[in-house]
Amino acid sequence: MQETAILADAACDMPRAMMDALGVRTIPFRIRAGDRFLADTRDEDALPDLYRQYLVGKQDHYAESIPLLERELEDHLLRNVVAGCDRAILLTIASSRSKFYANANGAVVGTVARSFKLRKDAGRSGLFDLTVIDTGAIGPGQALIVREAARMLGEGASAAAVVEAVENRLRDAAHMFLIPDELLYMYTRAKLKGENSITWGRYMLGSAFNIRPVIHMHRGETEAIAKARGPEDGIRRLLGHVEACIRAGALLTPAVGAAYAGDIDEVTSWPAWQSLADTAARHGVELMLAPMSLTVALNVGAGAFGLSYLSEMPPPFV
Structure with missing residues (x-):
């Protein structure tokens, strides 16, 4: 039986304990503040300090969130995902709000092509399968779609059924x-x-x-x-x-x-x-x-x- 992972970017506002329980994996955003860079990984323990440093009272908007580029997304998936499962469904922040979806979609071919040797070394056969879906939502809306996708998988639904549910039912709701x-x-x-x-x-x-x-x-x-x-x-x-x-x-x-x-x-x-x-x-x-x-x-x-x-x-x- 092939293993499927649910992935979400760091804009998905799901409680971390729930993400861990459902096996949802986070792909970070990059935060740029002046000449400093840090990763937003949805580390809830770090958020209060991050709010104080980069948000509270900061009307100059010197900090901004930047999605990883295509090659960076490929490298992240190759390091952290492709050897541990056979396919992944990546549910992204709305494409109208971020270039993350476009970059992730552009990273599919490279990720799949470069996955063969890593998977072989890990004892897995064949190429990795990656599906990227624009949820059309942000924050808690994205989290609800991710929750339902992970729940369906956990109850035995096929990857195809999960993709169909997200694309034809959940994101419009x-x-x-x-x-x-x-x-x-x-x-x-x-x-x-x-x-x-x-x-x-x-x-x-x-x-x-x-x-x-x-x-x-x-x-x-x-x-x-x-x-x-x-x-x-x-x-x-x-x-x-x-x-x-x-x-x-x-x-x-x-x-x-x-x-x-x-x-x-x-x-x-x-x-x-x-x-x-x-x-x-x-x-x-x-x-x-x-x-x-x-x-x-x-x-x-x-x-x-x-x-x-x-x-x-x-x-x-x-």
Whole structure:
């Protein structure tokens, strides 16, 4: 029987303990801060210090996340993956947000071609098989798709069935919501990337009246769908929306992903989170709360809160 591994890049905001339990392997991003470089590997123990060094109070945006290049991805896969399994499914951050998918797709031929000798030396026959899929999601949305793919494999599904489920069902059902805290940070970051999720007008209005946008991402596209009176109001409404999804039986899978660019103990102390946790427990829904990866946090700012679910027909956000 051929062995299949699930791979995800470091933007996948799944709790590290869950990744380890499911056997999900992480491919790092490179972080550039001035003339310094470091790797984002989703090391949760290191994240608080990384937030302090590269995120909190850093309105100059001197740090940025950069995907590995094609040859670097080939080298990483050859060193860490190809000799330990027969095939891998790499589920990437949305291609609309990063060049990681394009670089990974470009690394497929070289990885497969160079895998033969390494696999032979490890006692494995044939070439390595690598499938790269754009999840169309980031952070906790990507994590939900990765979780379901790993769960299917663990229950005996074939690699082909997993790929079919991701491409034809799961990624179209992934909805992510983001409540930013630092509007200036997110406005200037969006401007640098040519995005309009926060415009100059929204930034000025938000600053003057403590208004925060509720940003929705679906199929790789983002838009501001509502306005909230400060981040606390936005988070309360978002968590209430998810409770409504759970009560309506609208979730495609019994899991909700969340990520916070800060201390996640703060999240568990919020009354709205505790209410969501009670509702989720009553309906058998798992809450996946993780610290936001540095890769994602560098694009949305300190204190940002993201939440995702998989649903084909979610109720409207109110």
